[in-house]
Amino acid sequence: MLATLKGLVTTLAWAFRKPVTAQYPKQHLPIQPRYMGFPALLWDDTAGEPFCTGCMVCVRECPTQCMKAEMKDNPLQQEGKSHRRKIIERFEINWNRCILCGICVEVCNFDAIEMSHVHELGGYARAGSRVTLQELLKYGREFQERSGWKPSNPEKNVAGVALAKEKEKRQPAAAASRSEPASSNPSPGKES
Amino acid sequence: MTTEKQQETVELLLNMGPQHPATHGVFRMVLWIDGERVVDVEPHIGYLHRGSEKLCEGESYAQIVTLFDRLDYIANFNNELVVCRAAEKLMGVEVPERAQYIRVILCELNRIASHLLFYGTYGLDAGAMTPVLYAFRERERIQNLFEAVSGARMMHNFFRIGGVNEDVPPDFGQRVRRIMGELRRGMEECDRLLSFNEIFLSRTRGIGAIDAETAIDYGLTGPNLRACGVPYDVRKDDPYEVYDRLEFDVPVAEHGDCWDRYWLRVQEMYQSLHIVEQCLEQMPEGPVMAQLRRIARPPKGEVFVHCENPRGDLGVYLVSDGGPKPYRVKVRPPSFCSLMPLKHLMRGCYVADCVVILGSIDIVLGEVDR
Ligand code: SF4
Ligand code: SF4
Numbered sequence: 001m002l003a004t005l006k007g008l009v010t011t012l013a014w015a016f017r018k019p020v021t022a023q024y025p026k027q028h029l030p031i032q033p034r035y036m037g038f039p040a041l042l043w044d045d046t047a048g049e050p051f052c053t054g055c056m057v058c059v060r061e062c063p064t065q066c067m068k069a070e071m072k073d074n075p076l077q078q079e080g081k082s083h084r085r086k087i088i089e090r091f092e093i094n095w096n097r098c099i100l101c102g103i104c105v106e107v108c109n110f111d112a113i114e115m116s117h118v119h120e121l122g123g124y125a126r127a128g129s130r131v132t133l134q135e136l137l138k139y140g141r142e143f144q145e146r147s148g149w150k151p152s153n154p155e156k157n158v159a160g161v162a163l164a165k166e167k168e169k170r171q172p173a174a175a176a177s178r179s180e181p182a183s184s185n186p187s188p189g190k191e192s
Numbered sequence: 193m194t195t196e197k198q199q200e201t202v203e204l205l206l207n208m209g210p211q212h213p214a215t216h217g218v219f220r221m222v223l224w225i226d227g228e229r230v231v232d233v234e235p236h237i238g239y240l241h242r243g244s245e246k247l248c249e250g251e252s253y254a255q256i257v258t259l260f261d262r263l264d265y266i267a268n269f270n271n272e273l274v275v276c277r278a279a280e281k282l283m284g285v286e287v288p289e290r291a292q293y294i295r296v297i298l299c300e301l302n303r304i305a306s307h308l309l310f311y312g313t314y315g316l317d318a319g320a321m322t323p324v325l326y327a328f329r330e331r332e333r334i335q336n337l338f339e340a341v342s343g344a345r346m347m348h349n350f351f352r353i354g355g356v357n358e359d360v361p362p363d364f365g366q367r368v369r370r371i372m373g374e375l376r377r378g379m380e381e382c383d384r385l386l387s388f389n390e391i392f393l394s395r396t397r398g399i400g401a402i403d404a405e406t407a408i409d410y411g412l413t414g415p416n417l418r419a420c421g422v423p424y425d426v427r428k429d430d431p432y433e434v435y436d437r438l439e440f441d442v443p444v445a446e447h448g449d450c451w452d453r454y455w456l457r458v459q460e461m462y463q464s465l466h467i468v469e470q471c472l473e474q475m476p477e478g479p480v481m482a483q484l485r486r487i488a489r490p491p492k493g494e495v496f497v498h499c500e501n502p503r504g505d506l507g508v509y510l511v512s513d514g515g516p517k518p519y520r521v522k523v524r525p526p527s528f529c530s531l532m533p534l535k536h537l538m539r540g541c542y543v544a545d546c547v548v549i550l551g552s553i554d555i556v557l558g559e560v561d562r
Contacts, residue, residue: 003388010384011322020329032336034361036343063255101258101349106357107486115343 033147036102036115038095038131040139042149046160047082049074050137051112051151054088058104058113066097067104083162088112091136095121095129111151116143203231206543210239214317214547217557221534221550225543233538233546235531240561248521253279253353253488256518261347263523264559266309269295269302269338270501272351275521277432278497278510279353282490285482291355292433293475297368298341298350300464300471304375305334306502307457307464308382310554314454315386317551318395323386330378333371340367353488355481365472372465379461387458396450400537400549403448410536411529414504415456416553420448426500438470450552457554489516503527503554523562527555 022029031037044051054071074087104113116139121129131139143149154161209220218239224231244263248256260271273295280287287295312327335345341360342350350357361367386392402412404420417424425442427435443459445452492514498507504526511520530553537549 001390003384004390007322007385007389010381020332032340032343034341034343034358035339061252061254063251063258099258099347100344101347102343102357103254103258103349106254 031117031119035117035119036100037117037119038098038100038115038121038139039093039102039104039113039136040116040118040143041088041091041113041133041136042111042140042144042151043137044082044157044159046158047076047084049076049082049084049159050088050133050140051110051157052088052091053084053086053110053112054091055086055110057107057109061103061107063101063103064097064099066094068092080163082159083166084159088133091133093131093136095131111153111157114140114143114149116140117146118143201226208546210236215550215557216313216555217560219550219555219557219560221546223538223543223546228542228544230538230541230543230546233535235534237528237531237557237560240557242562244562245521245523248518250517252516253490253518256521257351257353258347258349261349262558263525263562264501264503264506264527264556265346266556267302267306267502268346268348269298269351270499270506272348273299273433274497274499274501274506274508275510276351276353277499278495278508279488279490281497282493282495282510282512283353283484283488285354285484287355287433287482288479289434289476290359290478291480291482293471294356294360294480295351296433296435296438297468297471297475298338300467301334301337301368303464303502304461305331307461308334308379310457310502311382311386311454314551314554315392317547318392320386320389320392323382326378326382326385330375330382333374333378337367337371340364352481354484355479357481359480365475368468368472372468376462376465379458383458387455393451395545395548396454396552398447399450399541399545400552401447401449402533402537406533406536407448410533412504412533413526413529414501415460416453416504416530418442419445419452419456421446424505426498426505430498432497432499434471434474437474438467440467440470450548453552453554487516489514498524501526503556503559504530523559525559525562527557527559530555531560 042051054069056069059067059069069088070090071086072089074082074084076082077085102115105115118139123129151157155165156162204225206223206225208223209215210218220236222234222236244259247259251259257272257275260275261268263271308327308331312324315323338348339345341364342348402420404422407417407420408422413424421444423442423444428442440463443456443463445456490512492512494511496507496509498505506526507524509522510518513519538546541549
């Protein structure tokens with residue numbers, strides 16, 4: 001009997017305290033900075049183009065095979081505005097299939113993809129979660145602005161920095177420039 | 193004449209599940225009952241079968257970690273640990289010390305989260321509606337911490353072969369300490385609420401008892417075995433990671449009944465807090481990932497690794513042919529073995545006790561069916 005009363009007192013004490021639950025659609029709990037929402041593509045402001053070169057490493061390493069990518073020659077590189085020889089032409093992620101594992105982010109050599117904070121996927125169309133390049137870039141931009149994202153390897157991946165470095169190299173020895181551009185690196189996913 | 197025939201007593205066949213709130217997943221039991229007594233029981237499993245073991249053969253080593261996340265989906269970190277350790281053992285990788293401590297902290301917190309979930313749902317099984325709310329409130333603190341560390345509340349994919357994905361955030365130690373204080377208070381509150389409640393005691397004491405010898409014969413491990421008085425714990429008997437440097441007790445009970453199994457898990461939570469405390473003190477600075485090639489390619493060979501899951505002894509048998517994908521992965525799931533003595537436990541009990549017994553062995557169907 002005593003223990004039952006004890007339990008009763010414990011619950012009664014909570015009648016006078018603030019509730020710990022949040023009323024979800026009205027009230028959103030803050031998400032942590034490292035939160036992994038759906039993957040989105042990032043935008044390189046220094047060249048005015050996406051970071052993604054369409055190298056397909058993420059496509060091959062994704063455990064659910066939910067991505068598609070196609071590359072093309074980069075027109076901006078020919079104009080000398082970017083160091084990327086290839087650029088993404090079409091990209092699609094089926095967010096419905098994505099399991100939010102973050103493997104795509106880990107294998108990307110170009111800092112091009114990041115787990116954004118998007119996580120609410122309500123919609124009316126069944127194919128509504130197949131997001132295209134434009135949408136992915138939009139979500140990526142939002143993420144970049146809100147979180148202050150920084151590329152992990154700017155010397156190689158940010159067009160402005162990489163081009164400046166290239167120029168510096170070219171001035172003393174013009175011959176050295178050929179081996180420099182990073183766009184066609186051997187990809188580590190090739191073995192699989 | 194006819195009325196007499198209608199009144200003849202026959203055994204009744206009762207279907208419990210697969211969609212039943214008390215089976216903790218999709219699990220079906222066919223019960224033969226005679227009045228209020230259970231004559232026989234037949235478990236049916238496989239409703240959640242996803243072929244994880246087979247899927248592993250088609251995925252690279254980095255990808256199979258995501259599959260292991262989904263085996264025992266209540267204790268994700270513990271599952272990730274065992275498959276990472278299997279690959280590391282095969283490759284002969286030395287994991288940096290800091291990474292080992294991080295792993296142990298996260299695994300122990302996950303054990304608490306898992307036991308809290310057990311505590312809450314077990315209350316529900318026995319007819320107490322309130323404890324589950326308290327348990328979830330406490331579990332939420334741990335889940336939030338996991339989100340801050342790994343980016344996901346469940347299915348973290350945080351452990352890597354050779355370490356962990358990322359170092360913990362700078363305020364990690366502080367945060368864990370705060371959470372531990374809150375958890376301790378919360379767990380004491382939970383204790384007051386349910387553990388010695390008279391109704392709960394009469395529902396669970398002496399119900400579903402199993403003796404040590406039978407339990408070993410059936411292959412029980414973890415809390416279910418320790419509740420019968422066998423102090424078998426992989427963390428002590430075959431220490432992995434840094435457990436040999438940590439000081440903790442292995443609680444044992446003696447009767448092996450439902451209440452013992454419950455009480456043992458409650459005590460284990462306190463032990464886990466104790467382990468986390470020590471880890472925080474001992475954790476060195478340094479790298480969290482071993483220097484490895486980006487694509488893991490263990491050499492040809494086979495290895496068996498087991499770890500102490502919240503549910504028992506989780507083993508992985510891994511065969512590699514030297515390629516980037518495993519040749520064969522076999523999982524020894526503790527929940528599956530816990531389900532084995534079901535007939536032994538349930539024969540002769542009341543129908544209402546079936547739920548209490550099934551709840552007390554704490555199975556996760558994701559792991560039973562794989
Ligand atoms: S790995 Fe990176 S650069 Fe290559 S296709 Fe994927 S997102 Fe683009
Ligand atoms: S997060 Fe994982 S499942 Fe989702 S797109 Fe990236 S690799 Fe694929």
